Amino acid sequence: MASRSTNARVSSRSTIGDVALAAGVSTGTVSRVLNDRAGVHPATREMVLATIERLGYRPDAVARTLSFRQPTRIGLNVGAGSRRLTPFFMLFLESLIGELSSDGYLLEEIANGPDGLPERLADAFVLFGAHDDDIRLSYLSELGVPFVLLGHAEGVRWVMPDDRDGGHQATSHLLRLGHERIVHLSGLMHNQAFLDRHEGYRAAMRDAGAPLAPELLVDGDFSSLGAYRAVRRALAADIGFSAVFAASDEMAVGAIAALQDCGLKVPLDVSVVGFDDLPEIGEALTTVRQDIPRLATVTVALLKEAVAGKQPANAIVPVQLIARGTTARRR
Amino acid sequence: MASRSTNARVSSRSTIGDVALAAGVSTGTVSRVLNDRAGVHPATREMVLATIERLGYRPDAVARTLSFRQPTRIGLNVGAGSRRLTPFFMLFLESLIGELSSDGYLLEEIANGPDGLPERLADAFVLFGAHDDDIRLSYLSELGVPFVLLGHAEGVRWVMPDDRDGGHQATSHLLRLGHERIVHLSGLMHNQAFLDRHEGYRAAMRDAGAPLAPELLVDGDFSSLGAYRAVRRALAADIGFSAVFAASDEMAVGAIAALQDCGLKVPLDVSVVGFDDLPEIGEALTTVRQDIPRLATVTVALLKEAVAGKQPANAIVPVQLIARGTTARRR
DNA sequence: ACAGTTCTCGTAAGCGGTTACAGTCAAGTC
DNA sequence: GACTTGACTGTAACCGCTTACGAGAACTGT
Numbered sequence: 005m006a007s008r009s010t011n012a013r014v015s016s017r018s019t020i021g022d023v024a025l026a027a028g029v030s031t032g033t034v035s036r037v038l039n040d041r042a043g044v045h046p047a048t049r050e051m052v053l054a055t056i057e058r059l060g061y062r063p064d065a066v067a068r069t070l071s072f073r074q075p076t077r078i079g080l081n082v083g084a085g086s087r088r089l090t091p092f093f094m095l096f097l098e099s100l101i102g103e104l105s106s107d108g109y110l111l112e113e114i115a116n117g118p119d120g121l122p123e124r125l126a127d128a129f130v131l132f133g134a135h136d137d138d139i140r141l142s143y144l145s146e147l148g149v150p151f152v153l154l155g156h157a158e159g160v161r162w163v164m165p166d167d168r169d170g171g172h173q174a175t176s177h178l179l180r181l182g183h184e185r186i187v188h189l190s191g192l193m194h195n196q197a198f199l200d201r202h203e204g205y206r207a208a209m210r211d212a213g214a215p216l217a218p219e220l221l222v223d224g225d226f227s228s229l230g231a232y233r234a235v236r237r238a239l240a241a242d243i244g245f246s247a248v249f250a251a252s253d254e255m256a257v258g259a260i261a262a263l264q265d266c267g268l269k270v271p272l273d274v275s276v277v278g279f280d281d282l283p284e285i286g287e288a289l290t291t292v293r294q295d296i297p298r299l300a301t302v303t304v305a306l307l308k309e310a311v312a313g314k315q316p317a318n319a320i321v322p323v324q325l326i327a328r329g330t331t332a333r334r335r
Numbered sequence: 336m337a338s339r340s341t342n343a344r345v346s347s348r349s350t351i352g353d354v355a356l357a358a359g360v361s362t363g364t365v366s367r368v369l370n371d372r373a374g375v376h377p378a379t380r381e382m383v384l385a386t387i388e389r390l391g392y393r394p395d396a397v398a399r400t401l402s403f404r405q406p407t408r409i410g411l412n413v414g415a416g417s418r419r420l421t422p423f424f425m426l427f428l429e430s431l432i433g434e435l436s437s438d439g440y441l442l443e444e445i446a447n448g449p450d451g452l453p454e455r456l457a458d459a460f461v462l463f464g465a466h467d468d469d470i471r472l473s474y475l476s477e478l479g480v481p482f483v484l485l486g487h488a489e490g491v492r493w494v495m496p497d498d499r500d501g502g503h504q505a506t507s508h509l510l511r512l513g514h515e516r517i518v519h520l521s522g523l524m525h526n527q528a529f530l531d532r533h534e535g536y537r538a539a540m541r542d543a544g545a546p547l548a549p550e551l552l553v554d555g556d557f558s559s560l561g562a563y564r565a566v567r568r569a570l571a572a573d574i575g576f577s578a579v580f581a582a583s584d585e586m587a588v589g590a591i592a593a594l595q596d597c598g599l600k601v602p603l604d605v606s607v608v609g610f611d612d613l614p615e616i617g618e619a620l621t622t623v624r625q626d627i628p629r630l631a632t633v634t635v636a637l638l639k640e641a642v643a644g645k646q647p648a649n650a651i652v653p654v655q656l657i658a659r660g661t662t663a664r665r666r
Numbered sequence: 667a668c669a670g671t672t673c674t675c676g677t678a679a680g681c682g683g684t685t686a687c688a689g690t691c692a693a694g695t696c
Numbered sequence: 697g698a699c700t701t702g703a704c705t706g707t708a709a710c711c712g713c714t715t716a717c718g719a720g721a722a723c724t725g726t
Contacts, residue, residue, distance in 0.1 A: 019681095019682055019683085020682065020683060020684095021682080021683095029705075029706085030705065030706045030707075031682090031683080031684090031706090031707095032684080032685075032705070032706060032707075032708095033704085033705060033706075034683095035683065035684055035685080036684090036685090036705090038683090038684095039684080041684095041685090042703095043703070043704060043705080044703095044704070044705080045703080045704060045705085048704080048705085063682085063683070064681090064682055064683070066397055066400050066401050066681095066682080066683090067401055067681070067682035067683040067684095067711095068682080068683055068684080069397050069683090069711090070397050070398055070401050070681090070682080070683070070684095070711050070712065070713090071682075071683045071684045071685085071710080071711055097444075098446055101444050101446065111444070113428075113432050113442070115429055115432065227559065227560075228558065228559070228560040229558075229559040229560045229563050229588070229589055229592060232560050232563065232564075233563075233592065233596065257560070258560055261560060261564065265564065350711095350712055350713085351712065351713060351714095352712080352713095360675075360676085361675065361676045361677075362676090362677095362712090362713075362714090363675070363676060363677075363678095363713095363714080363715075364674085364675060364676075365713095366713060366714055366715080367675085367714090367715090369713090369714095370714080372714095372715090374673070374674060374675080375673095375674070375675075376673080376674060376675085379674080379675085394712085394713075395711090395712055395713070397711095397712080397713095398681090398711070398712035398713045398714095399712080399713055399714080400681095400713095401681050401682065401683090401711090401712080401713075401714095402680085402681055402712075402713045402714045402715085403681080403713090403714070
C-alpha cells in the first residue's frame with residue numbers, strides 16, 4: 005500500500021494548529037504547554053497533552069528555531085587532526101545531539117575551511133581538538149561568536165574530563181595492588197588529554213615512591229596496533245614490569261593481545277588498565293570511565309551561558325576507575 | 336572590545352531585508368536572484384549580487400527550509416554495529432553534509448532508539464549499515480518516509496561503491512604483477528561490502544587460474560591489530576604467499592607492519608594493496624580508491640528522487656585502483 | 667499613437683512555531 | 697453589589713525566506 009503511493013504525501017506531520025483545533029484551544033496555549041510556560045490551567049494543560057499524545061504531534065525543530073529570538077543554531081567544528089579520537093568522539097557527539105535537540109537547539113556540522121577556520125558561521129560553536137594557539141579560538145573571539153571548547157585553552161570557555169585525576173586513579177589502583185614497575189602506554193605528547201593522563205601517572209608514582217624509569221614510558225602511538233608492537237618490544241627488551249596503564253582503551257586492547265601472544269596471562273602475570281570505558285571494547289577491561297553524558301550536559305550548560313553573554317567559566321568533569329577483570333594483586 | 340560586550344548582540348547577521356533595503360529593491364527580488372529564478376533584469380541581478388557580496392550576506396538555512404514547501408529535513412541514521420566503519424564513514428559524512436547544505440537541505444543526526452528504530456522522524460532519511468532484514472527498512476517503508484540506503488538491500492533505494500569490482504581490480508593488479516599466491520585479508524563476513532570485495536577477489540583468482548586455497552583467506556578482524564597478528568600467524572605457519580589484498584586500508588597497515596617486523600620488505604618481498612584510500616593512511620599505499628564525493632552526490636540525487644516520489648532506483652559508484660609504492664612485480 | 671504582449675518587480679500571504687498584549691471571567695474585597 | 701485582582705486564554709505580529717499574484721514599464725506591431 006504505502007509503497008505504491010508515488011504522489012508524495014510524505015510525512016505530513018500534524019502542526020501546532022492541528023493540535024489546537026483538536027483540543028479546542030488556541031495555538032498560543034498549545035505552545036505554552038509545550039514549553040512549560042506558566043499561566044495554563046492544569047486541566048487545560050492535561051487535555052492538551054492528551055491531544056498531543058493522541059495525534060502523535062512532535063514540534064518542528066526548524067520552525068521553533070526560527071521563532072526563538074535567541075540564537076540557537078550551534079555549529080560543531082572538529083579540528084584537523086582529531087580523527088584519531090573517533091570512538092570517544094562519536095559517543096560524545098551522540099550525547100551532545102540528544103542534549104541539544106531536547107532543548108530545541110539545532111546542531112549543524114560545520115567543516116573546516118582550507119584555512120583551518122570553520123567555513124560557515126553558526127550562532128554558537130562547540131569546538132574539538134583545539135590547541136592553545138588555535139586560529140579558530142582567536143577568530144571566533146574576534147567575531148564575538150560564543151563557543152565552548154572540548155579540551156583546554158587559556159581565556160576561553162572550556163570543558164574537559166579530569167584526565168590528570170584519571171591517570172592518577174589508574175596508577176594508584178595498580179600501586180595499591182602491589183605493582184611498582186608500571187608501564188605507561190601513551191602516544192606522542194601533542195594532545196593535552198594524554199599529557200594530563202601522563203601527568204597523573206607521574207604524580208601517583210612519585211607519591212608512592214615508585215620508580216619513574218624512562219623505559220617505563222612506552223609509545224603506543226594511540227592505536228591498538230602501535231600498543232601491541234610497543235609492548236612486544238618492551239617484553240623483548242625485558243625491561244621488567246608487572247602492570248600497564250594504557251592511556252586509551254584501544255591501546256589497552258593492543259597491550260593485552262601482545263601479552264597473551266607472548267604467553268603471559270592477564271591479569272595473573274600482568275595487570276592492565278585502560279582509559280575511556282568504550283562500550284565496544286568488552287566488559288572485562290579495568291578502565292577509567294569517562295562520564296560522557298555529563299560531559300555533554302555540561303557542554304550545553306556552558307554553551308547557554310556563552311550565548312547569554314555570561315563571563316567565561318570552565319568545567320572539569322570527574323572520571324572514575326572501574327575495576328574489572330584485567331587487574332589483580334601482584335604475585 | 337568584543338569580549339566585554341555582555342549584552343548579546345551576537346552574530347546579528349544581515350537578513351534578506353537588509354540586502355533589499357541596501358539594494359533598493361524588494362525582498363522578493365533578492366530572493367529571486369538568490370535562487371536563480373527567472374524574471375529579474377540582468378542589471379538588477381548584478382546589482383543585487385554586488386550588494387550581497389558587499390554586505391557579506393548569507394541566507395539563513397533554517398528560514399529557507401521552513402519556507403520551502405518541499406520536505407527538506409533529512410535524517411541521518413546509523414545502524415548499531417557500524418561504528419567500525421568510522422574512518423570511511425566520517426569522510427562520507429563530510430561530503431554528504433557539503434552536498435546537502437549547498438542545496439538548502441538540512442542534515443540532522445538521528446540516533447537509534449532502544450528498539451533499533453530512529454527515535455525521531457525526518458522528512459527523508461539516509462541510512463547506514465543496514466542488512467537485508469533491517470527493521471528500519473520496513474519501518475520507514477510502512478510509514479512512507481522516503482530514504483536512501485548506503486549499502487544494499489532488496490526493494491529499496493540504495494547506493495553503494497562497486498566493492499566487487501574493487502576486489503577484482505586489486506587482485507587483478509597483483510596477478511598482472513606475476514603474483515599467484517595472494518592472501519585475502521578480511522573480517523568475519525557479516526558485512527556486505529566485505530563480502531563483495533571477497534567475491535571480487537575470488538572471481539579474479541578464478542579467472543586467472545590462480546589457487547583459491549583456503550589458507551589464503553585470512554581473518555584480519557577489520558582492524559590493523561587483527562591484520563598484524565593474522566599476517567604474523569600466516570608467516571609463522573609458512574603458508575607461502577607473495578602478495579596481500581587487504582579489504583581495508585587499516586588492515587593493509589597492519590599487514591605491512593607485520594611483514595616488516597618479520598624482516599620482509601614491502602614491496603620487494605611481498606606486495607600489499609588496501610581498500611578505501613583513506614587520506615590519513617599515508618601516500619605510499621597501493622589501494623582501491625573510493626570516490627566519496629561522488630558517493631555523496633549520488634546519494635543526494637537519489638534522495639531527491641525519493642522525496643519526489645519517483646520509482647526506486649539504485650546506483651553503483653565505481654572505484655579505482657591507485658597503484659603506488661606497496662606493490663611490485665614478483666621476484 | 668494605441669492596444670496587446672512580455673518583462674520586471676513589489677506586495678502580501680504563508681511555512682510552524684513563539685510571545686507581547688489585551689481581553690474574559692470567576693473569585694476576592696470592602 | 698460594584699470594583700479589584702489575578703489566572704487563563706485568544707489574537708496577532710513576528711522570525712527570515714519563498715512565491716503566487718497583480719501592477720506598471722517596456723516592447724511589439726500596425
